[in-house]
Amino acid sequence: MVEDEEEGAAVEGAAAATTSRYGTAALIGRPNAGKSTLLNRLLAEKLAIVSEKPQTTRNRIVGILTEPRGQVVFFDTPGIHRPLHRMNRLMLQEAESALQAADVVCLLVDAAEPFGKGDAHMLELMDRVKTPRLLLLNKIDLVKKSRLLPLIAQYSEGGRFEEIIPISASTGDGAERVLDAIFARLPEGQPLYDPELLTLHPERFLVAERIREKVLEQTQQEVPFATAVLVDRWEEDAAKDLVRIYASILVEREGQKKILVGAGGSRVKSIGIAARTDLEEFLEKKVHLELHVRVEERWRENARILAELEREARLGSGGEAE
Numbered sequence: 481m482v483e484d485e486e487e488g489a490a491v492e493g494a495a496a497a498t499t500s501r502y503g504t505a506a507l508i509g510r511p512n513a514g515k516s517t518l519l520n521r522l523l524a525e526k527l528a529i530v531s532e533k534p535q536t537t538r539n540r541i542v543g544i545l546t547e548p549r550g551q552v553v554f555f556d557t558p559g560i561h562r563p564l565h566r567m568n569r570l571m572l573q574e575a576e577s578a579l580q581a582a583d584v585v586c587l588l589v590d591a592a593e594p595f596g597k598g599d600a601h602m603l604e605l606m607d608r609v610k611t612p613r614l615l616l617l618n619k620i621d622l623v624k625k626s627r628l629l630p631l632i633a634q635y636s637e638g639g640r641f642e643e644i645i646p647i648s649a650s651t652g653d654g655a656e657r658v659l660d661a662i663f664a665r666l667p668e669g670q671p672l673y674d675p676e677l678l679t680l681h682p683e684r685f686l687v688a689e690r691i692r693e694k695v696l697e698q699t700q701q702e703v704p705f706a707t708a709v710l711v712d713r714w715e716e717d718a719a720k721d722l723v724r725i726y727a728s729i730l731v732e733r734e735g736q737k738k739i740l741v742g743a744g745g746s747r748v749k750s751i752g753i754a755a756r757t758d759l760e761e762f763l764e765k766k767v768h769l770e771l772h773v774r775v776e777e778r779w780r781e782n783a784r785i786l787a788e789l790e791r792e793a794r795l796g797s798g799g800e801a802e
């Protein structure tokens with residue numbers, strides 16, 4: 481990681497008034513608990529893609545929050561689940577390494593769902609973590625207050641959690657308390673990153689993710705899980721203030737390709753329109769988007785393709801792809 485002299489000085493100046501804290505916080509939990517929704521809420525920016533389908537997040541997503549009191553680097557992680565493919569095993573590694581690296585661990589639980597085996601497994605995992613742990617009971621907008629109290633009592637047993645905070649990542653309820661609880665547990669230190677920096681991922685990864693989000697929105701059953709997006713080409717046309725993006729949507733079988741393309745190309749066209757609208761807002765310029773659906777048999781087991789996807793997501797110093 482490169483440190484920039486001038487930026488470092490600016491950060492110090494801004495933070496001189498109060499004690500500054502710096503550290504990392506991991507968002508951990510089962511698929512669909514609301515980790516990515518919370519990350520976006522805390523950053524007040526849509527960084528991680530969100531969907532009602534489980535296993536939407538496949539990589540560790542880094543989001544940076546800078547306030548006068550300091551800087552938190554968040555790790556949003558893939559949900560902890562039973563891995564069926566090589567890809568899913570890599571997803572679990574991403575979650576576990578975030579768990580080990582963090583200064584504070586936040587376990588998110590969907591409070592609207594009954595406690596199950598998966599939740600018991602999460603608690604076992606928490607028992608192996610040495611860092612301060614917070615429990616965030618999410619989706620309280622869907623839960624009656626009378627149901628919340630027994631849940632809090634249940635999770636208090638064992639004394640694993642330093643705080644139990646009911647939240648709604650969707651409405652923002654409880655978000656300030658979460659930040660207070662995290663900052664209180666971070667070591668003192670100077671922020672490492674430019675306060676303007678939101679993430680360390682290359683822009684083309686964030687773009688591929690947003691395209692994938694539209695695929696998730698517009699497909700059902702096994703198709704979302706069998707899909708990956710790769711940006712093949714990215715051409716800036718400065719004269720027209722336009723960017724041309726050519727991306728491939730990978731599927732595993734011809735049948736899935738047929739579904740994704742749709743009758744007369746209607747579905748991929750509709751995905752393309754939704755993605756272009758979103759990307760124009762995100763990149764703040766006109767976007768020309770071309771999507772190409774490609775069959776890559778068993779790509780979720782294919783080390784070469786997984787490595788390529790991993791490379792795309794790789795953390796840089798932010799901004800452009802290297």
Ligand SMILES: Nc1nc2c(ncn2[C@@H]2O[C@H](COP(=O)(O)OP(=O)(O)O)[C@@H](O)[C@H]2O)c(=O)[nH]1
Pocket residue numbers: 509510511512513514515516517518529530531532533534535536537559618619620621622647648649650651
């Ligand atoms: N009602 C409600 N829905 C939520 C809340 N947080 C997340 N969701 C929804 O739950 C689903 C999964 O959210 P996501 O952030 O992708 O979960 P993740 O897999 O843990 O990252 C999405 O449909 C979200 O809109 C919440 O606080 N309240």
Ligand SMILES: [Mg+2]
Pocket residue numbers: 515516517528529530536537557558559
């Ligand atoms: Mg997620």
